[in-house]
Amino acid sequence: MISPTRDIKTKTGTNAGMSQTSGGCLQNLLDNIENITDQVLPLIIVTTVLDVALNTSKISESADSKELVTVGNSVIKASEKLISSLVKPTDTSDSVSFTLDTVEVQVFMIGPKFTSDQIPQLDTKNASMDIDLVGIAKSNYGTTAVAFMSYNSMENLLKPDFFNTSDDTVKTMMSTVISATLPKTTNTKLIKPVNFTLKHIREFDPSGSLSCVYWNISEWIVDGCTVLETTSSYTVCSCVHLSTFALIMQTSSPSDGDSLLDLLYLVCVIVGLVFFSLALLTFALCQWSPGVNNVARINICISLLLAHLLFLLTQQFLSLIRRHQMLCAVISGVLHFLFLSAFVWMFIEAVLLFICVKNLSQISSKKREVLSSGFLCVIGYTVALVVVDVSAGLVPEGYGSEYCWIKRDKGFIWSFLGPVCVILALNTILFISIFIILSSTLKNLNAEVSQMKQTKTMVFKTLAQFVVLGCSWIPGFFTNDSKELEIIFLFLNSQQGTFIFLVYCVLNKEVWQQYRRCFRCLCCGLKPNNKSVQKKC
Structure with missing residues (x-):
């Protein structure tokens, strides 16, 4: 024995x-x-x-x-x-529960002298169960027991792909695998259906189809189980029998159009990263006039370069990163900080540009330093850091979506969209003001050929500021049903580095003068850092 x-x-x-x-x-x-x-x-x-x-x-x-x-x-x-x-004999009721790294278990037993009509709800971290145990006990001489288990890693064995459907869909396990049994009970027939509330362990896709399924020897099937209620964070399933259950979501397989969009994204981001690097190299190597303040542009490049690079690498190795939820959450928090800091720097650049245009009669790269670079750096990064810290403190589980980005549950996405909307609104107002002031100034110029050429350059630089200041992110709010808008948003979103390089490096006279001097000296085999030699060249 x-x-x-x-x-x-x-x-x-x-x-x-x-x-x-x-x-x-x-x-x-x-x-x-x-x-x-x-x-x-x-x-x-x-x-x-x-x-x-x-x-x-x-x-x-x-x-x-x-x-x-x-x-x-x-x-x-x-x-x-x-x-x-x-399970052991009892006259009234008894319960046993424990939690391991691999499973959570709750067992509830009732005996013939049990008088209550209500059974406590069986709860685990990611699931709960409501069952009419009193009704079952009546058909078992007043004695029965229920065991409720929630496995943390069973999906690695009983994969969602074992859910055989006729449609060619992507199947995702949306809940932990749970098991409900009536141990040491003779008559296991349910008097009433049992209800399970399953918490979503991955980001909910509104376009996906949810199915409450149970395990039948070699596959997941839906017989006897239905979805009663679903939200972005949980789903309630009702089943007429007990078994091993799970919640599986089906989403459409990526189409050729999506594949082309992914390829376009990859190419655009890589091109953008190259121009971010060229812009930073130019800012670092060129000798700028004392009145030129490039601190906002440099930090926009740094923030967006790191953000796009991190996001690109994350998506390329997503299957590996998703196995470590903590790493995925940390990456999403870092991305949140980098993108927010980039937007704060865009706002600082918009303010500095507005002051420049307001005080001068024409656009010039020379302007008085309104605020010190150190103070601007404190503002540029502290604001983003405070937002991320507060967000993580209030909703720590908000980071680490299916794509290692911010989850949409409980409106947490607004911890990013809220500040971005405010900054975009302010930058749009500042951009319109800059454009109006510039238009008024350009009307006073004589229509000479040289000045007309300069005017065209200034108009292009002003329009390019629309992208530099982040206003090109606005179409992103309206891309839900439009592939054309999505492509436009994707292109402009990834090319801020290109526009920064064009406006502040390619079309900057100071930069070109230094480039020409360096090229001439290099061609002559001379060292450009020697002033006398430079003059000779």
Whole structure:
């Protein structure tokens, strides 16, 4: 009677190599668990054996479907058998619950002298269950028990791809895998359907189709389960039987148009990164006049260069990064900070440009330094840092979406969109003001050929400021149903570095003069840092 228990103790007690158990040892362990009859085991033994069984059930990602299904079925069967050993006779009611890294378990038992008509809701971190246990007990001589388990990594074995549908869709596991059983109960027929509330563990896609499914030997099926209610954060499922359940979302497979859009994004971002780098190199190497303040432009380039580069690398290695939720959340927080700081610097640049145009009769790269560079740096990065800190403090789970970006749950996306909307509105107003002041100034110029050429250059530089100041992000709010707007937004969004390089480097006389001097000296084989030699050149 106690030999299976003793055997299990031997396999799990002090064997340090158990965490590296091979498939054969795992199967032996599961077989021994199957040999447990109706005995009641101490909680410490059950938790120890269950933890070992679940930890040693991890197999390589290259395993085929048959192997995954076999191990998954064995683990579920052994887990339910182990949990049933916690059920013991009671006159009124009793409960047992525990939490491991791999699973959360709750067991509730009632006896013939149980008088309450209500059963406490069985809750885990990511799921809950409502069941009419009193009705079931009436058909079992007043005695029954329910076991509720929420697995944290079972989806690696019972993959969502095992949900066979006729449509060619992408299937995503939206909840933890849960299991509900009636251990040591003769008549397991449900009097009323049981309801499960499953918390979404990944970002909800409104265009996706949700299905409440249960595991049937080798596949996920929907028979007997329906979706009662769904929100962006949870779904309520109703089932007429108990089993192992999950929530699977189906989304359309990426179309050729989406693939082309991804390729366009990749090319545009890489081109933008090149021009961000060229602009930063120019700002660093050129000797600027004392009155020129490039601090905002330099920091716009730095912030957007790092943000676009990090986001690009994240998307390229998304499948690897998604396995580490903490890393994904940290990346989304860093992206939040970098993009916000870029927008703050765009606002600072808009203010400095407005002051420049307001005080001078024509556009010039020379302007008085209104604020010190150090003070501007404090503003540029502190504002973004405060927003991110407050956001993370209020909703720490808001970071780490399916694409390692900000989650849309609970309106958390507005921690980014809110500041961006305010800055874009202010920058648009400043841009319009700058354009009106500039137009008034240009009317006073004589229509000479040289001045007309200068006027065209100034008009182009002014229009390019629309992109430099971030106003080109506005179409992003209206791209939901328009591929054309999405392409325009994608191009302008990724080319801010290109416009910064054109406006402040290519079309800047000071830069070209230094370029010509350097080129002449290099062609002559002379060192450009020698002033006398430079003059000779």
